[in-house]
Amino acid sequence: MTSSAPVTTNELRSTFLTYFERNGHRIVPSASLVPQNDPTLLFTNAGMVPFKNVFTGQETRPYNRATTAQKVVRAGGKHNDLDNVGYTARHLTFFEMMGNFSFGDYFKADAIEFAWTLLTRDFGIPKEKLLATVYAEDEEAAELWRRIAGLPDEKIIRIATSDNFWRMGDTGPCGPCSEIFYDHGPDVWGGPPGSPDEDGDRFVEIWNLVFMQYFEDPPGTRTPLPRPSIDTGMGLERFAAVMQGKRDVYDTDTLRALVLGCGDLLNTDPDGALRASHRVVADHLRSSAFLIADGVMPSKDGRGYVLRRIMRRAMRHLQRLGATEPTFYRLLPKLTQQMGAAYPELVQHQTLIAETMRGEEERFTALLERGMSLLNDETDRLGEGEALAGDVAFKLYDTFGFPLDLTQDALREQGRTVDVAGFETAMAEQRQRARAAWVGSGDTAMETVWFDARDRFGASEFLGYKTEKSDAEVLLVAHGNEILSEVGPGRDVAILLNQTPFYAESGGQVGDHGKLSANGLMIEVTDTQKRNGDMIVHYGRVIEGTLRPGMAVTAQVDHMRRQATRGHHSATHLLHEALRRALGTHVAQKGSLNAPDRLRFDISQPRPITPEELAAVEAEVNTRIRENTAVETRIMTPEAAVAEGAMALFGEKYGDEVRVVSMGAGDDERGAYSIELCGGTHVGRTGEIGPFRIVSESGVSAGVRRIEAVSGLAAERMAKEDERRLADMAALLRTTVADAPARLAVLLEERRTLEKQVSELQRRLATGEGAAGAENINGVTFAGRDLGEVSPRELKSMAEAVAKQIGSGVVALVSNAEGKGSVVIAVTPDLLDRFNAVDLVRAASAVMGGKGGGGRPDMAQAGGPNADADAVFAALRGMIAG
Structure with a gap:
């Protein structure tokens, strides 16, 4: 060379x-x-x-x-x-x-x-x-x-x-x-x-x-x-x-740099006895980082499960190398240094990749300790070179999240293997149990109708970007997996038209509802779905008349429902951009639902979003809505769209030409606030979205957060409902809505004061008589008190106080708060050789209709539906008397 x-x-x-x-x-x-x-x-x-x-x-x-x-x-x-x-x-x-x-x-x-x-x-x-x-x-x-x-x-x-x-x-x-x-x-x-x-x-x-x-x-x-x-x-x-x-x-230079980086980070010899571990980490670092950058997140199935296997295998080897805390993500800068110039997605998503790696390692470390303990216990029972039983390997997988190859990798160090056939048998048995518990919907059978239909009729022509009403020809009518020549009133049908304004569910936007009509014919459409890729199928019921293939019909979309749905879809675009600006460019769409009554938006985000951040995002979206700028849609090549700053959403398939939706006022760098590749339907101007309101934020899975929100009429209805609830609350408080928070704060403070006073009075009543209120049974002091509706949480501290007052003896306190009976029994230390509080409380529980109790020999608690204090005390007297 x-x-x-x-x-x-x-x-x-x-x-x-x-x-x-x-x-x-x-x-x-x-x-x-x-x-x-x-x-x-x-x-x-x-x-x-x-x-x-x-x-x-x-x-x-x-x-x-x-x-x-x-x-x-x-x-x-x-x-x-x-x-x-x-x-x-x-x-x-x-x-x-x-x-x-x-x-x-x-x-x-x-x-x-x-x-x-x-x-x-x-x-x-x-x-x-x-x-x-x-x-x-x-x-x-x-x-x-x-x-x-x-x-x-x-x-x-x-x-x-x-x-x-x-x-x-x-x-x-x-x-x-x-x-x-x-x-x-x-x-x-x-x-x-x-x-x-x-x-x-x-x-x-x-x-x-x-x-x-x-x-x-x-x-x-x-x-x-x-x-x-x-x-x-x-x-x-x-x-x-x-x-x-x-x-x-x-x-080679790139992988060697990662191997050396691992050795430097953990102060280990990259070419020593654990050479293979350094190499596993180097390789798996690349796989994990690139998969996360391309939108895959660790999960329990599919691509996410393979990613989790790769990550956990690397983390297991990091622990072999001496790692005692999350370490995997700390190697990411070394990878970015080597490959970031050729693959800028590593730099763009570095924060998300690092947070995902760190979170996964923290979770796995907790599981690993328990799983390895089980594995070590099992291998200690095996003879030299004996394989690990398949059902044990499956338990590690099912309970602790150990993929089979991770168990095999751990056993490789001991010169052992796994009974893979036994593992697969256990896996098959689990699948069979799951299959037996599942009830199919029949949708899969219906799919076969549309394969031949695609060959006969080709793709459906969608007219819904420009109109909500059009004429169409009925090409095919089906029910389940049966093609029909005609169908009358009351029958559920699936209908294929040559062209349609109905939007089929995709990209998170739900399918349209509406009606198909002709002379003497009315069909209510309750869903629209894509079949066999690009065929738009209308699902509904014949209300009147007889439907036959070849008929001409008028297809009419439910305008109010479409309007509300596209408002939520457009709001989702603004929400996406606002989140990226508020939280960082690592935010990427992981799933969405745009329905007439709400929107749901899942994003890649490693931590919960604070209330302050949510409030700022909500305000930002409403600001962009009030600008009332025109929503523009252009047809471009994917490359040209991305060059102009459009976001191509992970999981979406784009052809040679794509629809690029722009909305909101732009800045010096971008021509619009939000630019996305999207095939859904949208409002004409942002003002049509109406008021926007975030309802909730929650976690969906590792590294994925979910935001639920409403806009337009749905937001107005929610605001009206909140106003009604506030008015009802103010009426109950006998004040105005404006003064209700202050009045409620005063009442809550008064309640806390009263609760303290009641608690103190109950304690005094329970303990006030001391030894004078007790009885002597064969030389043993017995203090039994019926405390009425005292909270069960207070009984132990009260029993301790009574026990101190009597000095020596047995204390039994019974209450009937919250609609059920509770009993606490205390035995002073000098009598523990004669009486056990657990035995006594179980006898008391039996009298109360309960099922036992528990605690320590000196203090135990139980309950039951019947709070008959006299019967409890009678049973305890008998046990003390012996």
């Missing part, structure tokens, strides 16, 4: 991208780790995932050549490298996949020439260090490697297996691969790919070129694609190891 070749990971990334940009490729920023175009994937696990729909023809882009550095996570589902991370030289949960893509533009010859030139010229890799594999039947690729790269036949290795033939799925685009390998030299053990020693470390794959040239049908037949494409992938970390003369990805 030449001395001028790029060496650092950041230089390698930049060189790759700029090389392809010079060669006509669009540099496309990394997509989110949460796939927006493939619901079958947990995380983005390959560089081509963001372009999947482009390759299949479902989506078009304004470019036909692209290059990316794509964030990738493989820590769940089929692509799961979690167990090996930290213990091998190459496994990572997070890595960067460099790639260049051609969408029907160039093909094999250009792809091979681009790769060869970049590697040998720009990266300076000696030609003799490289070799290539091709699919055994792909003679064209072999010839191109000979002609373009000058590789001899012995360095063009034919692979006959599916390892060198790529498929997107059982059907779809597919084609042969060509992999480029780097030869570390004869000093390293291993053979070339396809040889018996191919698992050695001498030859390492650095780049894979996929030639998409066929379409595979279900029977396995392949037909040539009219426009063949290119998809390549180069793991940046593995390539950096080659370029930096390393054999281990953890020795």
Whole structure:
């Protein structure tokens, strides 16, 4: 390699991208780790995932050549490298996949020439260090490697297996691969790919070129694609190891900096006996930070559960390294220093990432101590090398939140394994119990109707941005999973129209209500939903007439309901911006509901929002509403919208064109107060929202807070209801509303004074007679008092006072406050060898119809529905008399 070749990971990334940009490729920023175009994937696990729909023809882009550095996570589902991370030289949960893509533009010859030139010229890799594999039947690729790269036949290795033939799925685009390998030299053990020693470390794959040239049908037949494409992938970390003369990805500059940072923070040797732990922390720090930055939060299921597994595995290893307090988040600045320039989301969301990490580590530390105690108790009972029972591993998972791999990781230190089959059996049994307790709604069965309908009729045309009323043709009528040719009054139906003003529930906004009508026909629509992606389906009931497919109807949205709903939706946009300005730019939408009667808004926020902050946010939103500025909607590309400052909300899928909603007066930097990508319906001017009022703020889950609010008529109704309650309260207090707070404060103070006086009088009554009010039973002083409605909370202190007065004996105090009986019994120290207060109070409880009691030998308390003090005292006299 030449001395001028790029060496650092950041230089390698930049060189790759700029090389392809010079060669006509669009540099496309990394997509989110949460796939927006493939619901079958947990995380983005390959560089081509963001372009999947482009390759299949479902989506078009304004470019036909692209290059990316794509964030990738493989820590769940089929692509799961979690167990090996930290213990091998190459496994990572997070890595960067460099790639260049051609969408029907160039093909094999250009792809091979681009790769060869970049590697040998720009990266300076000696030609003799490289070799290539091709699919055994792909003679064209072999010839191109000979002609373009000058590789001899012995360095063009034919692979006959599916390892060198790529498929997107059982059907779809597919084609042969060509992999480029780097030869570390004869000093390293291993053979070339396809040889018996191919698992050695001498030859390492650095780049894979996929030639998409066929379409595979279900029977396995392949037909040539009219426009063949290119998809390549180069793991940046593995390539950096080659370029930096390393054999281990953890020795490359970026990961090594994180490993050393962990060692420095905990004052431990990063290359010592706990070397694997440092590496686990370094890798998992990257996965955790990038997932949180892309909107994933730790939770009990789905993506959040995988994130929690990753974080807790890292935290377990931090404890092995000696961490005694939250430490994970303290490594974040080191990561930002290494990767923040290439991935600005790390800097933008640094506060949220750090707070999420810290909160999760605090929670996990509390669970870990109890879980490890159980694990140690169980392993102490096992023989040498004996596996941990699966049901125990499941208990750790179910009770203490220990993922299976965390338990396996802890046992690895002892040379033990887990009975995974037993764990899965216990898990299956739990799922079966949950399934038996669940009652399905039937919605899943209904879905099958709409698959064929989508093929027949295509997407629905939505007219609701411009109108609340339109003519339409009925395309399909269904009930459940049955398609109907006609339906009469009283039947519930699902209706598909060719066009509609009804908004289907999405983006947090509820579906419209309204009516469909024609001559002699009336249908009440009570919900509108999307089916099979972009079909708008109206759910309702036939009120009169007969409905048939092919009929012409008038679709009319319930105006008042739509108006209230869009008012709440527009208020949510203003609320979002006000929260970001008040609390910080880490605030991001995590969920919302915009209904006619209220709005609910969930945000990423690591701590509760103070009343003062809420008041300021509410005032800010109302200020923006009163400005009564026009709400503007523009159609733009997502890139242009974000460049203008629009917020693209996590979890929303955006096409080539998006609706950008702007509202509120802007400032020098932005043209409007709030700018968001949004497909919902909105008011024409902010003043139409009406008064805005925050009702409550609460926690939903770790790092997520929920705000509930009302606006417009709903806010007015709430204000009127509050006024009525205040008037009623003032009337009861016999004062005006204005003077009610002061009058109430006086009454509360008077009540506190009276309560103190009553308590003191009760104490005097209870203790005032002292020994004079007691009786002697076989030489034992017994003081039994019926105290009426004295609070049970006062009985113990009163019993102590009476016991001191009598000096020696048994005290029994009974009350009947709050509609039930209570009894407290005290035994003086000199009589503890003869009487136990717990035994006495249980006998008293039985008389009162209770179920026992408890306490100490000298003081015990019980209760029961029957407060017959005479019967209690009679029972106690009998026990004392013996």
